Structure formats: structure tokens, C-alpha cells
Amino acid sequence: MKKRLAAVGVVIVGIVLIVVPIAANLFTVAPAFEDLTDGFRDTVMTDAAVTQARTDIAGLSAVSEEFGTAVVPTLAGALGMDAAAFSDFVGQQFPAVAAGVGALPDIATQFTGVVDLIESQQDNFADADAIPNGSLPVTTVPWAIAGIGALAVLVGLVMLVRPGIGAMLAVALGIVVVAGTLVYSLVGKSGAADDLNDALKPVYTQELIANSEGALSVVGAMGAEIQEKMVPALAQQLGMTAEQVTGFIGENFPATAAALQTMPDTMGRFQAFVGTFSAQLDNYDTVKSTTLTPIAWMQLIAGVLVALLGVLTLLGRGERRRDADNAHRMPDSAAKA
Numbered sequence: 001m002k003k004r005l006a007a008v009g010v011v012i013v014g015i016v017l018i019v020v021p022i023a024a025n026l027f028t029v030a031p032a033f034e035d036l037t038d039g040f041r042d043t044v045m046t047d048a049a050v051t052q053a054r055t056d057i058a059g060l061s062a063v064s065e066e067f068g069t070a071v072v073p074t075l076a077g078a079l080g081m082d083a084a085a086f087s088d089f090v091g092q093q094f095p096a097v098a099a100g101v102g103a104l105p106d107i108a109t110q111f112t113g114v115v116d117l118i119e120s121q122q123d124n125f126a127d128a129d130a131i132p133n134g135s136l137p138v139t140t141v142p143w144a145i146a147g148i149g150a151l152a153v154l155v156g157l158v159m160l161v162r163p164g165i166g167a168m169l170a171v172a173l174g175i176v177v178v179a180g181t182l183v184y185s186l187v188g189k190s191g192a193a194d195d196l197n198d199a200l201k202p203v204y205t206q207e208l209i210a211n212s213e214g215a216l217s218v219v220g221a222m223g224a225e226i227q228e229k230m231v232p233a234l235a236q237q238l239g240m241t242a243e244q245v246t247g248f249i250g251e252n253f254p255a256t257a258a259a260l261q262t263m264p265d266t267m268g269r270f271q272a273f274v275g276t277f278s279a280q281l282d283n284y285d286t287v288k289s290t291t292l293t294p295i296a297w298m299q300l301i302a303g304v305l306v307a308l309l310g311v312l313t314l315l316g317r318g319e320r321r322r323d324a325d326n327a328h329r330m331p332d333s334a335a336k337a
Contacts, residue, residue, distance in 0.1 A: 004160060006159065006167075006309040006310075006312055006313045006316075007156045007157070007159035007160045007163070007166065007309075007313075008156065009156075009305070009309045010152055010153075010155055010156035010159060010166075010170050010305075010306055010309050010310070011152070011153050011156030011157065012156075013149075013152050013156075013302050013305050013306055013309075014148075014149040014150065014151070014152025014153035014154075014155075014156060015149065015153060016149065016298075016302065017145055017146065017148050017149025017152060017298075017299070017302055018146050018149035018150060018153070019149075020145060020149075020295060020298060021141075021142035021143075021145045021146050021295075022146075024290060024295060025290065026141065026142035026145070026290070026295075027142050028286060029286060029287055029290045030138050030139045030141055030142050031139055032282075032283040032284075032286035032287050033131075033138050033193075033283070033287050034137050034138050034139050035280070035283045036280050036283040036284055036287060037125070037128065037129045037138070039276055039279060039280045039283070040125065040276060040280065041129060043272055043273065043276045044118060044273065044276050044277075045118060045121075045122055045125045045126075045129075047122075049118075049273070050115055050118060050119045050122075052269060053111070053115045053269070053270075053273065054112075054115060056262075056266045056269060056270065057108050057111050057112055057115065059255070059258060059259050059262065059266065060104050060107065060108050060219065060259065060266075061104065061105070061108045062255035062258075062259070063101070063104060063255050063256050063259045064101060064104035064105055064108070065255070066253055066254075066255040066256055067101045067256065068101075070252065070253055071253050071256060072086055072087060074252055074253075075234070078238055079237055079238070090230075093229075093230075093233065094225050094226075094229060094230050094233075096218075096221040096222050096224070096225040097222050097225050097226055097230055099218055099221070099222070100218050100219055100221065100222025100223075100225075101222065103215070103218050103219075104219070107215040107218070107219065110211065110212070110215060111212070111215070111270075113203075114203070114208075114212075117199060117200075117203065120199070121195075121196050121199050121200070123192070124192040124193070124195050124196040124199070125192075125196055126192075127185075127188065127189045127192035127193070128189060128192050128193035128196050130189055131186070131189045131190070131193065131292075132144070132184050132186060132189075133184050145295070145299060148173075148177055148299070148302070148303075151173055152170075152173060152302070152306055155169045155170050155173055155306070155310075156170075159310075159313060163313055164314070166310075166313070167309075167310040167311075167313035167314045168310065168314070169310070170306050170307065170309055170310025170313070171307050171310035171311055171314070172310075173303075173306055173307075173310075174303045174304060174305070174306035174307025174308070174309075174310060175303070175307055176303075177299065177300075177302065177303030177306065178300060178303035178304055178307065181296065181299050181300045181303060182300070186296040186299065186300075187293065187296045187297060187300065189296075190292035190293045190295065190296040191292075191293050193292050194291055194292055194293050197287065197288055197291075200284065200288070201288055204277065204281070204284055204288075206281065208277070209274065209277055209278045209281060212274045212277070213274060213278075216267065216270055216271060216274060219267065219270075220267050223259075223260065223263040223267070226260060227260065231245050231246060231249075
């Protein structure tokens with residue numbers, strides 16, 4: 001009876017392992033998770049990307065500061081205006097420039113917050129990206145769990161008809177599952193993935209993407225209007241050529257000149273950055289409702305249970321053999337007596 005209970009227990013554990021990846025939607029979540037990590041790995045979650053983003057944000061912040069402290073008073077004086085009149089002039093003649101300069105502090109703050117979050121989650125991302133290990137894709141995980149479950153069911157059935165062999169198989173299967181879970185640090189990696197998910201949930205939304213795209217549109221329009229309209233207009237107002245105005249800006253407003261020179265590359269990087277978030281939003285929406293840590297613990301506990309049930313079956317068979325041997329010896333002892 002006990003051996004049957006152990007065998008049934010192993011079968012039940014196997015059925016649970018088969019059902020869990022289906023119930024947790026892992027066969028859909030895993031491909032989305034794989035695409036998400038592939039998308040973020042090289043364009044967002046690297047030291048180089050974070051450093052470059054901070055450099056680009058600092059450049060935009062410098063333009064905002066320089067415009068108020070140097071550009072406005074210097075150009076206002078050159079045009080014979082006071083600062084207020086020049087600001088009104090810019091607002092009327094170059095609305096994209098006025099809007100961009102006014103929005104730059106908030107834009108810099110917004111992007112800085114996102115970059116801070118990314119930098120704080122790089123370690124968690126690296127661990128999550130390594131599920132189950134550095135070479136196998138995460139799409140293998142639900143199949144592995146279900147496969148272990150199927151093996152456990154098969155081992156349990158063997159235990160019903162061949163308890164000794166089945167018990168040894170159960171011990172071996174349980175040890176392999178426990179060892180694999182521990183060697184691959186699946187509990188820790190799953191916890192890192194859940195921490196990353198929790199950190200992204202408040203901000204990784206369609207609203208963030210829309211706001212970021214809007215900010216890039218404002219900055220891009222500002223840069224284009226400076227180059228295409230403001231510089232020629234100032235050249236006419238100051239009696240200079242466009243090249244002379246550009247040289248004047250470079251000599252007197254280095255942050256603005258540097259930003260104008262690097263604007264195409266800066267915008268390209270920011271657009272790629274935001275584009276990655278936009279492209280992966282559907283995948284994140286698929287992933288974010290799944291918590292992986294309980295599943296990893298379940299796999300570890302399942303391995304322990306299968307091994308333990310196998311050991312108990314082997315111990316029970318050993319006791320029965322000893323009882324049988326003692327029973328055979330008792331008649332011989334009685335005869336001698």
C-alpha cells in the first residue's frame with residue numbers, strides 16, 4: 001500500500017509539473033520574454049548605451065542653461081533689444097525654438113529618470129537574460145518543466161509495476177531536477193526577472209512612449225528650425241553670412257554649437273532608444289503579469305519530493321526484505337529450541 005502511495009505521489013507531482021507551464025501561460029510568455037531580452041540586450045541595457053544617453057542628455061541640458069544665461073542676452077544686445085523683447089521675438093518668429101528651449105529641462109529630467117532606472121536594473125537584466133543559462137533560450141523552460149513532469153508520470157507508473165526500478169529512477173530524476181535548478185541558479189535568476197518586472201511596471205507604459213516620442217519631436221523641430229530658419233534670419237538681421245553666424249555661435253555659445261553639430265546623431269540614438277521600448281511594449285505587456293520565482297521554487301520542491309518518494313520506497317522494500325528474512329529464520333530457530 002505504501003509503495004502505491006509513493007508511486008501515486010510521483011505521478012501527481014508529474015501532473016502538476018505538466019499543468020503549471022500551461023496554467024501560467026509560459027508557452028506564450030517565454031517567446032515574448034525572449035524577444036524582449038533580445039531587443040533590450042544591445043540597444044538599451046549596456047554600459048555604453050547608458051553612458052552615451054547621459055552624455056546626450058547633458059548636452060541638451062547645457063543648451064537649455066546656455067540659452068538663458070548667454071544666448072538671450074548676447075543676441076538681444078547684438079540686435080539692440082532687451083532680453084524680454086528678444087524672447088518675444090524668438091517666440092513669434094521661431095516658435096519651435098522657443099518651445100524646445102522651454103521644454104528641455106523637463107525633457108532632460110524625463111530621460112534621466114528612464115536612464116537611472118535602466119542603470120539600476122542592469123544586473124537584474126543580466127540575470128534574467130541568462131534564464132535558463134547563457135546558451136539555451138528561455139523558450140526551452142516551459143518545455144523542460146513539462147518534460148520533467150512527463151518523466152515523473154512515467155517513473156510513477158513504473159513504480160507501480162516495478163517498485164525497485166521505479167524508485168531508483170525517481171531518486172535519479174529528483175536529483176537531476178534539484179541539481180539542475182541549483183546549478184543554473186534558476187531561483188535567483190527568476191527573482192531577478194521579477195525584480196526587473198516590478199521596477200518597469202510603473203513606467204513602461206504607452207504613456208511613457210508617447211511622452212518620449214513627443215519630447216523627441218520637440219527637440220528635433222527645435223534643431224531643424226535653428227538650422228533652417230533662425231541662423232539665416234539672424235544673419236540677415238546682423239548683416240552676416242550664415243557661415244559667419246555659425247562661427248559666432250561656435251565662439252560664444254559652445255554648448256549650443258556642439259548640440260547643433262551632434263543633433264542628428266543624438267536624435268538617432270534617442271529615437272533608437274525610444275523605438276526599442278515602443279517595439280517591445282506588446283512583449284512586455286505579455287510578460288509583466290507572470291511571476292517566475294514561485295515556478296522556480298515549485299520545480300525545486302518537485303525534484304525533492306520525487307527523490308524523497310523514491311528513497312522512501314527503497315527503504316520500505318529494504319524493511320520488507322529484512323522482515324521476510326527474519327520470518328524464514330524463525331522456524332529454524334524454533335526447531336533447534
